[in-house]
Each structure stands twice: as C-alpha cells, then as structure tokens.
Amino acid sequence: MVSRFDQQKTKHQLFHVSLSLATILICMAYMQYRRNWAHLGSFWDSLVVPIVFLGELLKVVLARFYGKVEDGVLTAKQRQKKNSYFTPRELLGGFTLQFLCTLLYAFICIILGAPVLGNYEQTFVLALLMTLLTVSPTVFLLGGGGALQVCFCEKPDFVTKCEDTALNLFKYNALGGILGAWAGSVVAPLDWGRDWQAYPIPNVIGALLGSALGNIYACTHVLYATARVYMSKKRT
DSSP, X not given: OOOOOOHHHHHHHHHHHHHHXXXXXXXXXXXXXXXXGGGGGOSSSOOHHHHHHHHHHHHHHHHHHHHGGGGGGOOXXXXXXXXXXXXXXXXXXXXXXXXXXXXXXXXHHHHTTOOSSSOHHHHHHHHHHHHHHHTHHHHHHHHHHHHHHHHHSSSOTTOOHHHHHHHHHHXXXXXXXXXXXXXXXXXXXXXXXXXXXXXXXXXXXXXXXHHHHHHHHHHHXXXXXXHHHHHHHHHO
C-alpha cells in the first residue's frame, strides 16, 4: 500500500525546522560577534532571549499561515476554540502560565546547583530562555488554556491538523533544549579555568545547541518519511 504524501504538511515541517535552525545560527553569530560571553547572563545586555522569542513567534505565525487552508473544514468546536485564543482571559492565562514556568525553571536551576544567594539575574535569564524554548511556543499557538490541556492530554479534540504538526515539532525543540541545558552543566565544575565555564553560559549554549540537535533530528525524520513515500510510489 502506498502512503499518502501530504505536501502541505511536509512544507510546513521543513520551513518550521529551518526557522528553528536559523534562530540558533543567529544567536551563535551574535555571541561570536560579542566575543565576551559573560553578557549571556544579563537580561538587559544580551539579545539572545529576544532573538529566541522572535524565532518562536515566527514559527507560530508560520503555523497560522498554513492553517488557513483548514478554515473551511474546521469543526464547530475547533472554530470556537480558535476564535478564543486571543481573548483577554486567554492572554492573561498564557502570561501567567509562562511566568509560573519561569519560576519553576528557576527553582530547578537552584536545586541542580545554581547559587541560592546570588546570580539572580543569570538564573532568571536561563529560566526565561528555557520557558521560551519549551512552554511559550504552545502558549503562543493555543493560548494559556489550550497549552494546559496539551500538557495533560496527548491530543485535545480542538487541535487542528496544522496545529498538531506544529506541536509535534515543538516537542523536539523542547526536549532538545532541556537535555542541552542539563548537559551544559557537565563542564561547569571542571577546573579548566575558562571564561565560558561561568554560570549560566554553558547552560545557555547547551540549551541552544540541544534545541538545534532536536530540530535536526526532526528534519531527518521528515526527510526519511518523505523518502519512504517517494520510494513506495516509485515501486508501483
């Protein structure tokens, strides 16, 4: 049996991954330009967080663009939910959820060894970056209420096909960022005496590189699935 090739979905996936990798490359180019990586822990003196924020926002805009073709086939529940994404209640709920997740990540950082009585700004920047890589994309896409339902339900019935595609890609981004930030902690206690070992530089770089690897894996998965469909059609 020949698998059905969804060209629209594949384009969405590849553009999404391209945006993710472009965001990471811009961050790395910016860090190389600044050279002194000590600014990575500063909220006011670093553009990494704003760059990541814009990158995640663009991916949601991309999902909305590809979702326009589904407007004619949405169920009544999907249409109602989609219209409620940007109500004041949902916006406030989304902001509150992201704020609480930032506090949670800050707490986790302290539990895993971040200074308790110092480096507050550095911990906040790292926690905010982790929120942007993991929770914020889903909040931007589905609103605060929708993001909560995704956390406790594998696939809510109001999620459209295009939104489901974006959510699956967000998972790779989030998992890669979390694992990368954790892996970055490995180099911190080593006695190499390098400037980039200072907290939270390894964790920030690890989160970005982990996110990039997660998206590369997602891209490989998409290309492999596309190649399988192409080979199946070629055999028939």
